[in-house]
Amino acid sequence: MSDGETLVEAALRVLNTPDPVEKAKLGDQIANKWLQGLISNAYHTSQQPDIVVPDRPARLTNVKLVSPSLMPKLGKAGSLQSRQAIVHSLVHTESWAIDLSWDIIARFGKQELMPREFFDDFVRVAQDEGRHFTLLAARLEELGSFYGALPAHDGLWDSAVATSKDLFARLAVEHCVHEARGLDVLPTTISRFRNGGDNDTADLLEKVVYPEEITHCAAGVKWFKYLCSRSKAPNGDDESDEVIEKFHEIVRAYFRGPLKPPFNEAARISAGFGPQWYEPLAVKDFSK
Template sequence: MARSQPHDPRTVLAVSKALTVLREPDPHAKAKKTDEVREEITSWASESQGLAGVEEVNEFDLHEIPDKPARSSLVRIVPPRELKSLGKGGSLNSRKAILHSLTHIESWAVDLSWDIIARFTIALDLPFGFVLDFATVASDEARHFSLLRSRLEELGGSYGDYPAHDGLWESAEETSASCMSRLAVEHCVHEARGLDVLPQTIGRFRKNGDEATAVVLETVVYPEEITHCAAGLKWFAFLHVRDHCEGEEGDRDGCLLEIESLRIGETFSIADILERHGFDRAPLIESFHSCVRSHFHGRLKPPFNEEARARAGFTAEFYEPLAG
């Protein structure tokens, strides 16, 4: 896409900062750095000129996205088929294994949030709001990682005690050439799957006497994961309207402005927004289905947490046709 003006300096500096997090191998340091970078990025929301450090950013470096984020050897990675069942939380070891799996997922989710910023923001000329949303997601995931890791330690375990798989990053590699596919698969399908299974996981901890872990999952992780799914759908719709609705009848600019202004913590209907600005919802949904079918192996597994998905704007027309 041809540019008529330079990149927003906030975006340039944010991508540079995202790369520093991706290059940090230690998961604990990565979480701490995530909070620091997110705080910086948020402070730039009302300014776009004269940011300290922008002049020092090497433009070439912004395009040197690592093929894989730096990861320590703390956790032994094995194929999913080699992992033992985590159990149902009836024993202390089972609860620790479940917590370890959740902690590992959150560690990868931190990297995925920074990777989407680094990989696509400048390449696709995305607005600073995209950076703000996914920096917020990254900070949430880092908090989840730290809280769950602490609970694991309080139960006598530590991150690295159990093997794990890197299926989330495999999906990221599968979608590295398409931001819309990345948003659909990682930030909608996978995030929504977490919403489907979290209530049952919370129930298992509560049933087996671990109220502290249940509360963390119920009051922090669960509601924030809804907003992460919402962020994926929001920016999927933005790219669809911007890149695929040009020349169509309808108020394209007004639609983009409304989508960009959406708060991911509030319930919204992307389909209603499109129709309000004169666009048919069907092509958006068809595009979503196409991305998932091309880059997600298998079909989506019911039962679905319809209430939580709807709070993210992720209504049944997006996922039910993909179920099996």
């Protein structure tokens, strides 16, 4: 790591690293240096050409990509083939989650003049996502498969592209919709692995991935509220109806279709937002 490198410059190096294994390792190194104070600045404050954040991070071509509608059914973890398919899907999601975390730092941190705590939070998210990827990829190999053995889709990054010019939208859609959807489905996924006799995968999801994903969703909620409060008078109420209405407006503009119940209300409350945030978005007719 070069002397004087800023966090945004380091984030760009992660985004430009194609191998997800190396991406996770590099991200972990950078995160540790930032959190230990060994990287002093989030970005340069002097006159300097703006860093160009790639529209699409560097990726290997070993994973066959298909449309989400053409993805094979994953099954319910009752067979080894199904368990491999589910873990492969999770590994792919985590590989994109690494990029999403570094992208929000590089793309929006300086542009929106976000405080240091914003960088701290998403560095921790990035570090967690890298660990999730590494652990799940190793578990996939223990199950007799490997990342790239099955097709995958890039719907998660499609949402990142759609929200690339609006931090409100990025936080709402990626962290308060997609990540919250993960909170909704993970308990069922964990139960399916246990019922299928795979306690190792169930434990990994239950003890490591699930609780940390709650904190990732919480980061999205926290910084969405911050943006709302910053745009209002000082000491504004970040739990006001205006905040929730703003959330509804953003999700309806940037997310296709209604949200899918059932919702994991307990986990969502732990992440900082209650049913009034998402239940109105579950109706089929957004005009209601």
